[in-house]
Amino acid sequence: MLKLHGTLPVLSSVTKESYLVTVTKSDKLPKVIRKQRALLRTSAGDESGYKAILTKEQRNNESWRESDIFKISEDQDYLDEGDIIRLDPNSGSFQCLYRKKSPHNTILLTEQCDHYCLMCSQPPKATDDSWLLKEAFELISLIPQDTERIGLSGGEPTLYRDKFIGLLHHIRRSLPNTGVDILSNGRAFKDKEFAKKYSSVNHPNMIIGIPIFSDDPVRHEYVVQSKGAFDDTIRGILNLKEFEQNVEIRVVIHKQTINRLVQTCEFIARNLLFADHVALMGLEITGFTRPNLETLWIDPFEYKDVLSEAVALLNGYGMTASIYNHQLCTINPDARGNYKKSISDWKTEYLEECVSCTKRSECGGFFSSSKKYQHSNHIKAFA
Amino acid sequence: MSKFNGIKFYKAPQSSSYTLLPLRFIPLDKDHYVLTNLAGEYLRIKRGVLVDFLRHKLSAEDPSYIELRARHFLIDETSSIAPDLLALKLRTKYSRLCEFTGLHLFVVTLRCEHSCPYCQVSRQSEDKPRYDMSPEIALGALDLTFRSPSSNIKIEFQGGEPLLNFDLIKLIVEEAKRRNQRVGKNLAFVIATNLALINDGILCFCREHSIHISTSLDGPRVLHNANRPRPGNNSYEKTIEGIKLVREALGRDQVSALMTTTEASLNCVEEIVDEYLAQGFNEIFLRPISPYGFAVKTNSYRAYNTERWLKFYKQGLNYIIDLNHHGIEFIEYYTSTILKKLLTSEDPGYVDLTSPAGIGIGAVAYNYDGYIYASDESRMLAEMGDTTFRLGKVLENSYEEIFSSPKLLEPLEASFAYSVPMCNDCAFEPYCGADPVYHHGIQGDFVGRKPTSEFCSRNMEIFRFLIHKMESDSFVRQLFTRWANSKC
Amino acid sequence: MPIHRDARPILIRFDSRVFSLPAVKKAAYKYANSFAADINLEENEIVCALTLTPPVEETLSSTLIEEFKKEVLDQDLREQIKTETEPIRNLIFALAFSKTGIVSNEQVQRD
Numbered sequence: 008m009l010k011l012h013g014t015l016p017v018l019s020s021v022t023k024e025s026y027l028v029t030v031t032k033s034d035k036l037p038k039v040i041r042k043q044r045a046l047l048r049t050s051a052g053d054e055s056g057y058k059a060i061l062t063k064e065q066r067n068n069e070s071w072r073e074s075d076i077f078k079i080s081e082d083q084d085y086l087d088e089g090d091i092i093r094l095d096p097n098s099g100s101f102q103c104l105y106r107k108k109s110p111h112n113t114i115l116l117t118e119q120c121d122h123y124c125l126m127c128s129q130p131p132k133a134t135d136d137s138w139l140l141k142e143a144f145e146l147i148s149l150i151p152q153d154t155e156r157i158g159l160s161g162g163e164p165t166l167y168r169d170k171f172i173g174l175l176h177h178i179r180r181s182l183p184n185t186g187v188d189i190l191s192n193g194r195a196f197k198d199k200e201f202a203k204k205y206s207s208v209n210h211p212n213m214i215i216g217i218p219i220f221s222d223d224p225v226r227h228e229y230v231v232q233s234k235g236a237f238d239d240t241i242r243g244i245l246n247l248k249e250f251e252q253n254v255e256i257r258v259v260i261h262k263q264t265i266n267r268l269v270q271t272c273e274f275i276a277r278n279l280l281f282a283d284h285v286a287l288m289g290l291e292i293t294g295f296t297r298p299n300l301e302t303l304w305i306d307p308f309e310y311k312d313v314l315s316e317a318v319a320l321l322n323g324y325g326m327t328a329s330i331y332n333h334q335l336c337t338i339n340p341d342a343r344g345n346y347k348k349s350i351s352d353w354k355t356e357y358l359e360e361c362v363s364c365t366k367r368s369e370c371g372g373f374f375s376s377s378k379k380y381q382h383s384n385h386i387k388a389f390a
Numbered sequence: 391m392s393k394f395n396g397i398k399f400y401k402a403p404q405s406s407s408y409t410l411l412p413l414r415f416i417p418l419d420k421d422h423y424v425l426t427n428l429a430g431e432y433l434r435i436k437r438g439v440l441v442d443f444l445r446h447k448l449s450a451e452d453p454s455y456i457e458l459r460a461r462h463f464l465i466d467e468t469s470s471i472a473p474d475l476l477a478l479k480l481r482t483k484y485s486r487l488c489e490f491t492g493l494h495l496f497v498v499t500l501r502c503e504h505s506c507p508y509c510q511v512s513r514q515s516e517d518k519p520r521y522d523m524s525p526e527i528a529l530g531a532l533d534l535t536f537r538s539p540s541s542n543i544k545i546e547f548q549g550g551e552p553l554l555n556f557d558l559i560k561l562i563v564e565e566a567k568r569r570n571q572r573v574g575k576n577l578a579f580v581i582a583t584n585l586a587l588i589n590d591g592i593l594c595f596c597r598e599h600s601i602h603i604s605t606s607l608d609g610p611r612v613l614h615n616a617n618r619p620r621p622g623n624n625s626y627e628k629t630i631e632g633i634k635l636v637r638e639a640l641g642r643d644q645v646s647a648l649m650t651t652t653e654a655s656l657n658c659v660e661e662i663v664d665e666y667l668a669q670g671f672n673e674i675f676l677r678p679i680s681p682y683g684f685a686v687k688t689n690s691y692r693a694y695n696t697e698r699w700l701k702f703y704k705q706g707l708n709y710i711i712d713l714n715h716h717g718i719e720f721i722e723y724y725t726s727t728i729l730k731k732l733l734t735s736e737d738p739g740y741v742d743l744t745s746p747a748g749i750g751i752g753a754v755a756y757n758y759d760g761y762i763y764a765s766d767e768s769r770m771l772a773e774m775g776d777t778t779f780r781l782g783k784v785l786e787n788s789y790e791e792i793f794s795s796p797k798l799l800e801p802l803e804a805s806f807a808y809s810v811p812m813c814n815d816c817a818f819e820p821y822c823g824a825d826p827v828y829h830h831g832i833q834g835d836f837v838g839r840k841p842t843s844e845f846c847s848r849n850m851e852i853f854r855f856l857i858h859k860m861e862s863d864s865f866v867r868q869l870f871t872r873w874a875n876s877k878c
Numbered sequence: 879m880p881i882h883r884d885a886r887p888i889l890i891r892f893d894s895r896v897f898s899l900p901a902v903k904k905a906a907y908k909y910a911n912s913f914a915a916d917i918n919l920e921e922n923e924i925v926c927a928l929t930l931t932p933p934v935e936e937t938l939s940s941t942l943i944e945e946f947k948k949e950v951l952d953q954d955l956r957e958q959i960k961t962e963t964e965p966i967r968n969l970i971f972a973l974a975f976s977k978t979g980i981v982s983n984e985q986v987q988r989d
Contacts (some may be wrong), residue, residue, distance in 0.1 A: 123393070123394070125394060222460040223456050223459070223460050224459070224460075224468045224469035224471075225397065225400045225401050225402075225456075225468050226397070226400075228400040228468075229395070229396075229397040229399075229400045232394060232395060234399075234400060237468075237469055237471070238469050238470060238471040241471045241474075241475070242471065242474070245474065245478070267456075267460075270457075270460060274460060277431060277479070277734075277735070278475045278478075278479070280734075280735070299394065316864070316868075319868050319871075320868070320871060323868060323871035323872045323874075323875060324734070324871065324875050325875050484970065484973060487970070487973050487974045488973050488974060488975075488976045488977045489977070490974065490975070490977060490978055538978075539977035539978055539979075746970060746971065746974055751974050789980075790979075790980050793975075793978060793980055794980050802971070803967070803971070806963075806967050806970070806971075808963055808966060808967065808970075809959055809960050809963040809964075809967050810956060810959060810960075811952060811955035811956055811959055814959045814963065837956065839948070839952055
């Protein structure tokens with residue numbers, strides 16, 4: 008797993024507050040551009056005038072005097088041309104917010120949330136982190152236009168209400184060719200006016216992924232730990248569809264949702280057939296999942312037949328469905344048609360067992376958290 | 391973690407009760423009932439559970455309770471979204487209704503060189519040109535066709551043998567396409583033909599205009615030729631050859647086959663399916679015989695009854711399911727039509743099994759002589775001397791006169807299934823239909839008495855059979871789900 | 879088989895709290911070529927005096943009577959259900975004809 012954030016020793020600094028900057032390896036850039044770049048030092052050259060220098064060498068260079076100098080280690084080896092990072096010269100805090108080579112860039116908009124899912128991978132915090140939204144505006148302006156897709160998530164991004172819509176408009180203007188994937192519980196859209204504002208962004212390639220964990224309202228609300236969630240979410244989805252917005256339904260599979268997985272898929276097929284995609288997702292062993300492991304964990308190998316039945320049902324209804332976050336050896340062959348390599352590249356790992364596996368390149372592997380804490384007992388290399 | 395609430399927190403309080411949503415029920419077998427909700431979704435339930443449920447004694451802990459709530463049969467304090475979803479599903483089911491007449495049957499001639507005993511068309515022999523539709527009538531019928539609000543128009547050429555008046559077919563197709571340039575409807579053409587007279591010229595025209603061919607294949611050669619006498623006794627050979635020619639000229643899927651069930655068919659359903667397989671079809675329509683035209687005159691209708699046909703149908707369907715088990719994709723069309731109603735909110739648009747009835751609203755027939763009939767069966771009834779469903783005449787009556795004629799509106803309203811005894815509270819009503827033409831023909835009134843109606847008993851048995859199969863076999867369940875969602 | 883030579887009318891009584899008069903009349907009308915019906919209202923009963931025309935043998939007349947009773951029930955139910963379901967039926971037919979240009983806006987609004 009890549010370490011996308013950390014603290015770096017600050018060898019010297021000029022700037023007083025934190026900022027976003029694009030990484031470059033080039034020492035041939037004109038001065039005007041250098042002021043907006045962090046140089047990732049590869050070899051000696053003309054290194055003056057950069058906003059920041061990222062160096063593995065513990066020394067100060069005369070030409071660096073206009074720059075903030077941060078010492079990096081092999082933890083930052085993944086950094087490459089075009090990546091966008093946040094640097095804080097005061098604390099040394101570093102975060103990589105955008106990786107040019109990654110197909111999975113997601114912007115965290117807030118850690119606040121009105122749900123408290125048993126398996127939340129980003130446990131909610133009540134503090135005011137609206138600075139994240141402000142930063143997102145700036146980040147969007149820096150992201151290159153040829154980026155294929157970006158994700159927006161949280162917490163619950165729609166808690167920002169109109170400001171969230173504002174961000175979407177900004178994305179539309181700044182990145183007209185970039186697809187947008189939003190993760191939300193959908194409840195804010197039960198307000199038709201809000202759904203209408205969302206639709207007024209008129210984005211040609213935007214989809215919102217909304218979880219429904221069960222066809223049983225009680226069970227769904229138990230998983231998200233919020234009364235009234237089921238009705239609000241469904242209403243939100245109906246409103247979004249009334250305004251012809253793309254909606255994906257996400258179901259996380261674990262011990263609390265597996266018993267009604269097939270019925271839930273049937274519910275989706277009978278009531279929400281217009282959904283553009285259904286994602287059936289495996290558990291990530293991070294955040295709240297770990298303390299709730301006993302309640303949640305079930306070996307995917309044990310439920311593979313149920314998964315096959317669920318996916319066959321969705322396929323039978325002509326819906327587009329994908330299986331995410333599973334290993335190929337834990338699903339039945341008849342489910343492979345729906346299988347996707349889904350784990351964000353910076354999180355993907357494999358086990359020792361996988362070294363000899365002939366299907367390794369088709370398999371999405373594991374979350375590093377799964378590898379570390381809990382994974383299927385039935386991992387077996389394909390011959 | 392103590393910060394998380396247990397599931398009990400999200401349940402309705404112990405003391406709370408539930409309300410029934412609109413539902414109907416009917417026995418399925420000795421232990422089970424079938425429930426259907428407002429949107430026509432079904433649930434199989436044990437009798438004891440049903441009784442508790444209806445008496446408001448069912449516990450919220452019972453797995454059946456959770457099922458009933460999730461499937462929109464009851465509503466309680468935990469969720470109130472069910473009415474919205476039911477309404478949405480219901481609106482979807484009815485959304486096709488206002489498209490109105492999509493199927494327009496043009497009987498271009500009554501002439502035919504076959505003499506099939508069950509033929510519902512009292513066909514005239516070949517050499518009487520006055521049984522041909524005239525160009526004037528054809529154009530007048532096109533006026534009426536384009537007056538339909540439906541965005542999808544299918545013009546089906548029938549007869550007799552329509553190819554005997556191919557020149558008129560050409561005129562109609564070309565004129566329809568010309569008019570459609572202005573209007574932009576989805577226009578489709580079908581010729582229902584025995585293929586004996588197909589030739590290169592006809593094929594060329596069909597290819598140019600994407601005309602679909604619908605032919606008759608009753609089964610293996612002996613059966614087919616026995617059903618369809620023609621001079622030379624080679625109806626089967628001509629049909630097979632014709633299918634081959636059509637496929638070569640127009641494409642594999644441009645020809646479909648329909649079978650007619652006769653006394654002789656009833657004992658050899660598997661052979662008939664095999665014949666369809668052999669001829670490269672992946673679909674068959676196991677049709678009941680309808681009591682019109684020559685069928686009644688020549689007694690072949692009385693020759694069999696519902697019991698025997700049901701046996702035929704079940705055996706055929708079981709055989710087809712077996713084929714699918716062995717990896718052969720083959721669909722039974724009538725079943726898939728009914729399954730669409732059982733398993734989806736889509737309207738299959740099948741005019742013979744729908745309420746309001748498909749007469750006028752779904753289909754209309756323009757006879758060779760200009761008379762207009764509410765359906766193909768209505769025309770056949772007229773051939774027997776009963777013009778109850780004759781709506782008017784091309785060039786003499788306006789669209790408004792025809793489609794607001796009491797001869798259409800009365801049977802439509804009278805037969806509306808939800809408004810008649812037994813259908814009104816039948817759980818299967820969403821899957822069934824109103825057939826005023828049939829009931830008028832057999833029982834003498836548009837409604838019919840359902841306890842003595844073979845239409846009713848046949849359909850009920852089919853619904854029970856299909857539900858029973860789905861509930862007891864997951865392979866069938868999955869197969870049927872695919873059938874229900876197929877675009878045939 | 880004995881035939882009703884004396885053509886005495888057969889009396890059938892329907893409880894008027896259960897069956898409607900129009901239903902009885904409609905049913906009687908349907909069998910007009912099998913019998914003539916004299917219908918009277920007496921207290922809580924609708925009394926039908928049926929004269930079989932032409933007179934028939936007993937087994938056939940019992941069948942006819944049975945059929946007549948079934949028909950009365952049929953007609954009664956038809957009437958009741960038709961009335962109860964009128965709003966929904968009108969709604970569905972209004973929808974069906976809504977794009978044909980035949981139903982005037984007035985009518986649609988009224989429904």
